[in-house]
Amino acid sequence: MDSIDDLKKEYDSLFEREKKVDEELQHLLNNQSINENKFHSIKSVCQSIQLIFKDSQNLSNMINFTSNLADNVSNKVRQLDVAKGRVSSCIKRVTDILDLKACTDGVTEALNEEDYETAANHIHKYLSLDKDSLRLKSVTTDLAEKNFLDQSFNLLQESKNKLQAIVNDKYDQALKANDVPQMERFFKIFPLIGLAESGIEKFSNYLCAQINQSADKNFNVLIVTDRSDERWSVMFADSLILLFERVARVIEAYQPVIEASYGYGKIFLFVKNIQKECDKQSVRILNKFKEARQLNNILRNIQLMSNFNRNPNPGQKFEDKFDPRDLDELLTEITLISARSELYKNFITKSIMTDLNGIQNQNTAESLKTKINQVNSFINSCDLQCAIQELIGQYSLLENFFMTENINKAIQMDTITKDSLTSSVVDDVFFIIKKCIKRSLVSDNVDGCCAMFNNCSTVLESIYKDHFYSKLKLGYPSGFDLTQAIKSRFQNSEQIEKQKVYFLVTLNNIEKSIECVTMIKKSFEDYISKLFNQETQSSKDKLNTCLNDLNSVGNRLKELLEYGFNQLNSNEIRPRIKQWCEQYSVLNHKITEDEFNQNDSNDPFIQNFVKNLDQMLNSLKDSLSEKNKETFTSLLASETAILLEKSILKCSFSKYGGVQLDKEIRFLINYLTSQTSWSTREKFARLSQISILLSLENLNELFEYWNSPLAITWRLTPNEIRQLLLLRSDFKAEEVRNLKL
Amino acid sequence: MDDYKFLFKVVLIGEAGVGKTCLVRRFCQGVFPIGQAATIGVDFLIKNLEINGDKIKLQIWDTAGQERFRTITQSYYRSANAIIIVYDVSNQPSFDRLPEWLRELKQHINEKVVVILVGNKCDLTEGREIPYHIGESFAQRHNMKFIETSAKESANVEQIFQELSTTLLKQANQIFETNRKDTKTLKNDIQSNKIYNCC
Ligand SMILES: Nc1nc2c(ncn2[C@@H]2O[C@H](COP(=O)(O)OP(=O)(O)OP(=O)(O)O)[C@@H](O)[C@H]2O)c(=O)[nH]1
Ligand SMILES: [Mg+2]
Numbered sequence: 001m002d003s004i005d006d007l008k009k010e011y012d013s014l015f016e017r018e019k020k021v022d023e024e025l026q027h028l029l030n031n032q033s034i035n036e037n038k039f040h041s042i043k044s045v046c047q048s049i050q051l052i053f054k055d056s057q058n059l060s061n062m063i064n065f066t067s068n069l070a071d072n073v074s075n076k077v078r079q080l081d082v083a084k085g086r087v088s089s090c091i092k093r094v095t096d097i098l099d100l101k102a103c104t105d106g107v108t109e110a111l112n113e114e115d116y117e118t119a120a121n122h123i124h125k126y127l128s129l130d131k132d133s134l135r136l137k138s139v140t141t142d143l144a145e146k147n148f149l150d151q152s153f154n155l156l157q158e159s160k161n162k163l164q165a166i167v168n169d170k171y172d173q174a175l176k177a178n179d180v181p182q183m184e185r186f187f188k189i190f191p192l193i194g195l196a197e198s199g200i201e202k203f204s205n206y207l208c209a210q211i212n213q214s215a216d217k218n219f220n221v222l223i224v225t226d227r228s229d230e231r232w233s234v235m236f237a238d239s240l241i242l243l244f245e246r247v248a249r250v251i252e253a254y255q256p257v258i259e260a261s262y263g264y265g266k267i268f269l270f271v272k273n274i275q276k277e278c279d280k281q282s283v284r285i286l287n288k289f290k291e292a293r294q295l296n297n298i299l300r301n302i303q304l305m306s307n308f309n310r311n312p313n314p315g316q317k318f319e320d321k322f323d324p325r326d327l328d329e330l331l332t333e334i335t336l337i338s339a340r341s342e343l344y345k346n347f348i349t350k351s352i353m354t355d356l357n358g359i360q361n362q363n364t365a366e367s368l369k370t371k372i373n374q375v376n377s378f379i380n381s382c383d384l385q386c387a388i389q390e391l392i393g394q395y396s397l398l399e400n401f402f403m404t405e406n407i408n409k410a411i412q413m414d415t416i417t418k419d420s421l422t423s424s425v426v427d428d429v430f431f432i433i434k435k436c437i438k439r440s441l442v443s444d445n446v447d448g449c450c451a452m453f454n455n456c457s458t459v460l461e462s463i464y465k466d467h468f469y470s471k472l473k474l475g476y477p478s479g480f481d482l483t484q485a486i487k488s489r490f491q492n493s494e495q496i497e498k499q500k501v502y503f504l505v506t507l508n509n510i511e512k513s514i515e516c517v518t519m520i521k522k523s524f525e526d527y528i529s530k531l532f533n534q535e536t537q538s539s540k541d542k543l544n545t546c547l548n549d550l551n552s553v554g555n556r557l558k559e560l561l562e563y564g565f566n567q568l569n570s571n572e573i574r575p576r577i578k579q580w581c582e583q584y585s586v587l588n589h590k591i592t593e594d595e596f597n598q599n600d601s602n603d604p605f606i607q608n609f610v611k612n613l614d615q616m617l618n619s620l621k622d623s624l625s626e627k628n629k630e631t632f633t634s635l636l637a638s639e640t641a642i643l644l645e646k647s648i649l650k651c652s653f654s655k656y657g658g659v660q661l662d663k664e665i666r667f668l669i670n671y672l673t674s675q676t677s678w679s680t681r682e683k684f685a686r687l688s689q690i691s692i693l694l695s696l697e698n699l700n701e702l703f704e705y706w707n708s709p710l711a712i713t714w715r716l717t718p719n720e721i722r723q724l725l726l727l728r729s730d731f732k733a734e735e736v737r738n739l740k741l
Numbered sequence: 742m743d744d745y746k747f748l749f750k751v752v753l754i755g756e757a758g759v760g761k762t763c764l765v766r767r768f769c770q771g772v773f774p775i776g777q778a779a780t781i782g783v784d785f786l787i788k789n790l791e792i793n794g795d796k797i798k799l800q801i802w803d804t805a806g807q808e809r810f811r812t813i814t815q816s817y818y819r820s821a822n823a824i825i826i827v828y829d830v831s832n833q834p835s836f837d838r839l840p841e842w843l844r845e846l847k848q849h850i851n852e853k854v855v856v857i858l859v860g861n862k863c864d865l866t867e868g869r870e871i872p873y874h875i876g877e878s879f880a881q882r883h884n885m886k887f888i889e890t891s892a893k894e895s896a897n898v899e900q901i902f903q904e905l906s907t908t909l910l911k912q913a914n915q916i917f918e919t920n921r922k923d924t925k926t927l928k929n930d931i932q933s934n935k936i937y938n939c940c
């Protein structure tokens with residue numbers, strides 16, 4: 001320390017330091033209370049933590065304890081369960097053994113007392129016991145029990161055999177004595193003692209014999225039935241229904257019994273057995289039917305006749321060409337026979353199906369389906385159904401013959417009555433068709449009906465359509481037709497008039513036939529959906545497909561109608577209109593305004609033209625049906641438009657000639673519009689446009705119609721327009737050619 | 742409604758047991774039915790096909806071969822577009838009856854009907870009684886297509902229907918086209934093009 005200054009400096013720095021230390025001290029002192037507080041709180045937390053630690057230790061101990069306890073309990077429960085299982089199987093075993101004992105005791109006692117129901121119930125219980133498991137367990141247990149079981153089983157087996165023998169024997173005795181209550185009594189016992197199948201077999205044999213007996217009686221009555229009997233014509237159908245009712249009653253009576261004592265699923269076997277007898281009896285009736293009604297004979301004759309019709313052989317003759325009317329009764333009887341067996345078929349199908357559906361816990365839906373298929377295939381191919389199907393085939397031949405012959409007759413006797421637009425053939429033929437279809441529907445046999453629809457379509461498309469075609473082919477005789485053949489055929493005017501009437505009537509006939517076909521189709525569609533509501537979808541499709549073929553018949557007839565109108569057109573309409581139009585091209589159309597004004601009071605063409613058209617329309621109007629009238633008028637309008645256009649092209653026009661044409665076309669359109677309900681304007685669109693072209697003031701005026709906002713839809717091509725404009729003698733060819741269109 | 746351009750009717754005929762039903766079931770349902778029962782009456786199945794982009798619907802009528810059920814069959818001939826005659830290559834009588842079938846057909850069908858001869862059960866090599874060339878030459882002599890099939894092993898079954906559908910389609914398309922042309926020329930006539938010269 002050298003100087004004051006130094007000391008001062010030192011002092012100052014010390015002072016500074018002291019001040020700092022003071023500040024720090026102060027700061028620390030200030031914080032002291034806070035820190036002390038913190039310290040206190042930490043201390044108390046520490047105490048709490050210790051408490052929690054102790055608590056959680058307690059808890060953990062408690063949980064451990066509880067868990068041990070739970071383990072113990074569940075172990076005990078498990079043991080209890082096992083024990084309980086053992087107890088219940090023990091109880092079952094005891095019950096089984098008791099049952100067995102009861103059975104053993106009971107069966108002997110019941111057998112001694114001839115109480116076969118009780119005995120059978122014991123045997124049934126014995127049969128339902130789980131013998132193997134009873135025995136299996138006895139291996140581990142004492143010998144006494146094993147001995148008891150063996151003894152019981154042996155005894156019961158013996159008793160079962162004994163009972164089976166007794167029941168069989170008693171049943172046979174009852175059968176011999178014709179003691180039905182006893183038979184029914186033992187019939188119910190069979191399923192209890194393991195003889196279900198043979199029980200059904202035995203009992204249905206008895207029922208078959210019963211059916212056989214009553215069928216024999218009926219058959220003997222049937223074969224001596226006299227022609228004078230009022231049911232003679234349907235006696236075979238009657239006889240069959242008697243049989244079917246008998247069989248159905250048997251099934252109906254025993255189905256509940258079987259289901260109650262045999263359980264569900266046995267009716268198929270039962271019906272199968274009964275059906276054997278039904279097949280035998282019904283085939284016998286059907287054979288007798290064929291013999292008595294000489295079916296094969298008739299079929300042979302029909303075969304010969306239709307062969308003869310296909311390729312006639314003059315040497316061959318049918319002396320006793322029989323009357324198709326004789327077939328009427330036979331056909332009706334066949335359809336009745338078919339309908340009744342169809343009814344019966346539905347009945348047995350339903351019986352079997354309700355029984356099958358009663359089976360609880362079906363293995364799978366698949367196995368039920370196979371079963372159902374088996375049932376259906378059995379029912380459809382049993383002797384009865386095969387015989388019916390064969391008969392239906394023969395029926396469809398006969399019905400077709402009946403229909404064809406009657407339609408041929410209707411065609412031969414076709415007559416035109418006054419005040420009728422059609423001839424007798426349409427009503428007659430469709431009466432027959434309806435009758436035949438209706439009858440086939442009575443048979444209720446899908447294939448029979450389908451064949452009938454097919455045959456109807458064939459007949460309509462062949463002989464019926466050909467009949468009309470042959471009439472139309474001759475044409476419509478008119479003074480204008482130069483065809484030599486037609487001329488020579490109708491020389492006198494009376495014949496010509498007659499042919500005219502025939503032709504127009506034929507057009508009406510065809511038009512009405514088209515309507516009839518549509519109507520028949522529609523009415524039978526509804527009918528089919530109601531009638532065959534039990535049938536499968538595929539059968540319905542089949543029926544509708546065959547019925548739908550009538551549509552194609554309708555189309556063929558429409559084509560024929562078109563052909564007829566073409567004939568009428570070329571024979572009558574076109575030549576006449578052509579002649580009237582030719583008058584137009586002869587006239588002068590390069591007229592002046594004066595001449596045009598004069599034409600007003602002295603019409604040169606159109607009034608006469610329309611008068612001619614009107615005459616032609618009126619001459620045919622009353623002879624045509626409503627629809628044909630429309631067709632005819634429309635044809636007339638189209639031809640007029642075409643032919644008039646042709647004539648116009650042959651002429652040369654002045655402006656006033658064009659204006660005149662415009663007036664004439666309007667007049668014509670007005671007339672034709674008044675004659676029909678549809679618009680004639682469409683048919684005359686071209687002509688109207690031609691008249692616009694020919695009445696133009698000058699060529700520039702064309703562009704008011706062409707490419708302008710008012711432009712019309714042109715039906716004429718630019719080429720045609722140019723050509724038409726060239727008809728105006730006052731337009732320069734050069735300018736017309738250069739028109740930019 | 743299903744849409745299709747053409748509908749064709751196909752009728753199967755032939756002796757009992759030659760395998761008509763099996764062929765149809767194989768074609769329509771892709772199965773070979775075990776223990777197929779004899780057909781009684783006429784069975785009806787539908788199959789839709791597409792050939793060269795044209796949708797067609799086949800109506801297949803499977804008839805009964807047993808003599809006693811045949812009368813019903815006759816009514817189906819007229820409207821048929823195609824007939825399949827089936828015989829069994831392992832059964833001589835089924836082949837020997839073919840001329841009779843043809844005679845019956847002739848009474849009922851017109852020339853346009855496509856007829857195809859099918860020798861079925863060609864899987865039975867051991868029991869074969871009609872060699873391929875015999876069947877083929879018979880078919881040729883009577884202007885029929887010929888094919889051997891096995892419904893059991895699904896051999897050539899599709900081909901029968903493919904073959905006849907193609908032929909029918911060709912026929913139908915031709916008629917379809919000419920009809921369209923006809924209406925066109927008719928229209929042209931009405932527009933009387935002929936009376937206008939070309940400028
Ligand atoms: N090996 C063999 N057997 C066949 C074949 N097709 C059919 N069958 C068998 O021939 C038998 C008759 O077959 P179906 O299809 O019922 O004969 P189908 O011609 O319809 O007989 P019908 O209905 O009575 O006219 C059946 O047992 C079939 O299993 C085949 O391709 N090969
Ligand atoms: Mg078959």
